Amino acid sequence: MILKSQVEWALHCCAILAGLPDGRYLSTKALAEFHGLPKEYLSKALQSLSQAGFVHTSLGPSGGYRLAKTPAELTFLDIVEAVEGKSRTFVCNNIRANNPCRPSGYCESSPCAVARVMWEADEAWRQKLRSVRLSDLVETLAKDIPADLWKSSFEWVLERAG
Amino acid sequence: MILKSQVEWALHCCAILAGLPDGRYLSTKALAEFHGLPKEYLSKALQSLSQAGFVHTSLGPSGGYRLAKTPAELTFLDIVEAVEGKSRTFVCNNIRANNPCRPSGYCESSPCAVARVMWEADEAWRQKLRSVRLSDLVETLAKDIPADLWKSSFEWVLERAG
DNA sequence: AAAATAAAGATATTTAATATCCTTAATAGA
DNA sequence: TCTATTAAGGATATTAAATATCTTTATTTT
Ligand code: FES
Ligand code: FES
Numbered sequence A, B: 001m002i003l004k005s006q007v008e009w010a011l012h013c014c015a016i017l018a019g020l021p022d023g024r025y026l027s028t029k030a031l032a033e034f035h036g037l038p039k040e041y042l043s044k045a046l047q048s049l050s051q052a053g054f055v056h057t058s059l060g061p062s063g064g065y066r067l068a069k070t071p072a073e074l075t076f077l078d079i080v081e082a083v084e085g086k087s088r089t090f091v092c093n094n095i096r097a098n099n100p101c102r103p104s105g106y107c108e109s110s111p112c113a114v115a116r117v118m119w120e121a122d123e124a125w126r127q128k129l130r131s132v133r134l135s136d137l138v139e140t141l142a143k144d145i146p147a148d149l150w151k152s153s154f155e156w157v158l159e160r161a162g
Numbered sequence C: 001a002a003a004a005t006a007a008a009g010a011t012a013t014t015t016a017a018t019a020t021c022c023t024t025a026a027t028a029g030a
Numbered sequence D: 001t002c003t004a005t006t007a008a009g010g011a012t013a014t015t016a017a018a019t020a021t022c023t024t025t026a027t028t029t030t
Helices: A005-017 A028-035 A039-051 A076-084 A113-130 A134-144 A147-160 B005-018 B028-035 B039-051 B076-084 B113-130 B134-144 B147-160
Strands: A055-058 A064-067 B055-058 B064-067
Touching (some): A005 A028, A005 A064, A005 A076, A005 A134, A028 A039, A039 A064, A039 A076, A076 A113, A076 A134, A076 B113, A113 B076, A113 B134, B005 B028, B005 B039, B005 B064, B005 B076, B005 B134, B028 B039, B028 B147, B039 B064, B039 B076, B076 B113
Antiparallel strands (some): A055 A064, B055 B064
């Protein structure tokens, strides 16, 4: 079980969009070039973010994407779920129902204890992702990345932002 | 991202093995029949448990599997990792290295901040799984499952245990 | 009017999950 | 000793998901 690489792409794209001045847009082309990603396929990830309502889009020349919310209002979970979907990572196929000893009309009252534990773990994962905001990420990146690289990256982006 | 169905199978099989009297073994055939699973494929999941050292095996007629540890010594994480592997659910492809603004000789000192958060969430998931023992599961199942079904299931198992 | 863009659908391609089959070695029981 | 049964592991097939590309359409800026 491995998350789609689109998760990494979407998170990095949102980190870039978080630094975009108000009212400006950045195109798929620029985001793909900046991260070295296939433009057409990255587009699918950005469409997911758009459908989830986390980015606004603009058509035509100088169009592209900008965040629909402030970085403090967006969490890792929002972004991960936008591209991975909201369904749980553990699916119970109810194999307990195949128990040959079961009375024929028997029906479970509650989800299987195995599934409940797996779902609690899934929820712990989501809770952690929910606790980190996009603004937290940007703060960390600002510390991690050398100031000159940070600066030149934003200049690169602004040159291409419509 | 969805866990393999083998995870559900392995957890349920371990729950059954946990109730097996000392020194007795239960075959793949019996476990597959009890859970309504394909015998040959279930065998792969049980082999994973065997390779991880969580079950002992016995060959020949009346052979099969038994737990290699007490139910209190086995956690959900042990079983999940045995079949899913221990590698993290988020893989960083280091797309930050494609930043066109980067100096040519530039090399990161630490993992990307994005990956660190994703790995913390992965660890939160594992920590939750680590906190639940197989013995806890058996206790819960004993409460959930009607006493007569619980009893007849174990009789079914004992009839087939070598 | 022309160029650039997001959106969405169609379609490959590649990889992982699921499943079956077969052979081998070990072992219990007749 | 012989036979049936079992786990282990390798080979292979099938199915589903992830990855990737291409095309068309509607929109918008210049
Ligand atoms: S029946 Fe699905 S987890 Fe127990
Ligand atoms: S480069 Fe991989 S998560 Fe940032």
